[in-house]
Amino acid sequence: MLELLTGLGLATSAGLNAWIPLLVVGLLSRYTGLLTLPEAWQWLDNGWLLSVLAGLFVIELVADKIPIVDSVNDVVQTVIRPGSGGVVFGAGSSAETAAVTDPAQLFSGGDWQPIAVGVAIALAVHVAKALLRAILNTATAGLAAPVLSTVEDAGSVSLAVAAILVPVLVIGLLLGLPLLTWWLVRRVRRRRRAANATGTDHRIR
DSSP states (O other): OHHHHHHHHHHHHHHHOSHHHHHHHHHHHHHOSSEEOOGGGGGGGOHHHHHHHHHHHHHHHHHTTSTTHHHHHHHHHHHHHHHHHHHHHHHHHTSEESSOSSOOOOOSSOTHHHHHHHHHHHHHHHHHHHHHHHHHHHHHTTTTHHHHHHHHHHHHHHHHHHHHHOTTHHHHHHHHHHHHHHHHHHHHHHHHHHHHHHHHHHHHO
């Protein structure tokens, strides 16, 4: 059960930001005793790979907060985020973590099954995120982009860390993210209605 939550949290994190869960998994495996990757996934804690991932993360950190550029980035990430989700689901669900010292075999059909599940989860999250971002960018003339990107990055970090250290928290975070999104949508709509009403009043006067 905990292994499934670990994989779920990491794959969802990848759907929000491809590089964050890869960095979290790699850094914790390389520099701490909180995560021990199985042999097939130990390439994730390679120092050169982590340096490249860190560089890619910084690029996306900036690009994802710029209106229009963030939409282009979402198109590019349509392949990358699901791929990352497959990798981290497969690696995380089979690793020894602070919460799981004897990981069970989740799938009996081979190593490709957890990867496929991770790809599907990350793709679904990515598509939902991209659609919501496009709607809110249109509604706010791009002003929502940096706010949404910051929330997504924070959610991605929280999910990735929780998935490894305290997997049960993943459930609460997954329930909280839609609520936070709903609250943001309502706030944007309220401000837009207020702005429209003010503009109408000015035209009447």
